[in-house]
Amino acid sequence: MKSFAAFTADQSIREVESETPSPAGKEVLLRITHSGVCHSDIHARQGHFDLGSRGKMSLAARGMGESIVMGHEIVGEVVAVGGDVVDKKVGDRLLVYPWLGCGECTRCLDGRENACTRSRTIGGQLPGGYADHVLVPNEKYLLDINGLDPSWAATLACSGVTSFSAINKVLPLPPEAPIAVIGAGGVGLSAIAILTAMGHRNTIALDLNTANLELAAAAGATHTFLMDSESSRATVVDALGFSPDAIIDFVNNSQTSTLGFDWIVKGGIMVQVGLFGGELVVPTTLLAMKMITLRGSFVGNLGELTELVELAKSGQLPQAPVSFGPLSEDGVRNALDALEARLVSGRVVLVANN
Numbered sequence: 001m002k003s004f005a006a007f008t009a010d011q012s013i014r015e016v017e018s019e020t021p022s023p024a025g026k027e028v029l030l031r032i033t034h035s036g037v038c039h040s041d042i043h044a045r046q047g048h049f050d051l052g053s054r055g056k057m058s059l060a061a062r063g064m065g066e067s068i069v070m071g072h073e074i075v076g077e078v079v080a081v082g083g084d085v086v087d088k089k090v091g092d093r094l095l096v097y098p099w100l101g102c103g104e105c106t107r108c109l110d111g112r113e114n115a116c117t118r119s120r121t122i123g124g125q126l127p128g129g130y131a132d133h134v135l136v137p138n139e140k141y142l143l144d145i146n147g148l149d150p151s152w153a154a155t156l157a158c159s160g161v162t163s164f165s166a167i168n169k170v171l172p173l174p175p176e177a178p179i180a181v182i183g184a185g186g187v188g189l190s191a192i193a194i195l196t197a198m199g200h201r202n203t204i205a206l207d208l209n210t211a212n213l214e215l216a217a218a219a220g221a222t223h224t225f226l227m228d229s230e231s232s233r234a235t236v237v238d239a240l241g242f243s244p245d246a247i248i249d250f251v252n253n254s255q256t257s258t259l260g261f262d263w264i265v266k267g268g269i270m271v272q273v274g275l276f277g278g279e280l281v282v283p284t285t286l287l288a289m290k291m292i293t294l295r296g297s298f299v300g301n302l303g304e305l306t307e308l309v310e311l312a313k314s315g316q317l318p319q320a321p322v323s324f325g326p327l328s329e330d331g332v333r334n335a336l337d338a339l340e341a342r343l344v345s346g347r348v349v350l351v352a353n354n
């Protein structure tokens, strides 16, 4: 099989040839047809995540080596199954749930594998979707996507479920309560579309890019605000005249998190999702007096992805914008470069030509 691996030493993407695995037990082998490209893969290619004044967190600290096969938004066709697989068969076209844990700790047994301290992410610790095949450790991580556009279905596994899980952390709220979404890239747009599908009627999109705000309005945002590096509570309140009950921050850098903390209404909830790096310094007295709930959210669990796929199948969820590239060494590199240079609106999905 061919993989398009990232080498952190020189940040290169190179094609690697290896033996195609044979599935055993509950394992399933897929031939990949669609592979979404995520902004977090830019950080992975760099080999570290930004931790503000605490420096950088290396990929090695997250259990990854010097070369990894990234890609965690995967749709493929089953080409072989292990002897204990009962529900999946050769020819099925399926979506991969990639956020695996150890499978044994209390959080994994509770269905929250994404909160496991021993992550085994497909496209992180385990080889992922920038390849022609992927081995999935258990058939239970494969979801039926019958009737869905496979390129869009692929994006549900990360950008979709990340926004769905963040939304689950702010709801229930009355449909008129303002919910601000900071960052209207692929994940933020998906959040706006899901909120709209769920009947929410007051969503504010904030972004640095006018094209993203236009897409946000098309996805159902009722207000938009064009940010710049000077944007603060004062400029936002000046333009909009109110404070939101909830803020979902898909950028989550020093500026946006500070803006959010200063802007949120008393008793409001902030959900921090983005991995852009930086830090939030909070007056502890204000945190108490304003009764702010401040929490983080990282991807989502298998139950949430299952619910989201059902929502998509119901036809209520507008399809998020997707652009395409080839699933190849150049395709992976070009897509990551374009995302890093902020040249892409919406999501990029790489498509295999086989």
Ligand SMILES: [Zn+2]
Residues within 6 Å of the ligand: 038, 039, 040, 072, 158, 159
């Ligand atoms: Zn992702």
Ligand SMILES: [Zn+2]
Residues within 6 Å of the ligand: 101, 102, 103, 104, 105, 106, 107, 108, 113, 116, 117, 118
């Ligand atoms: Zn676990």
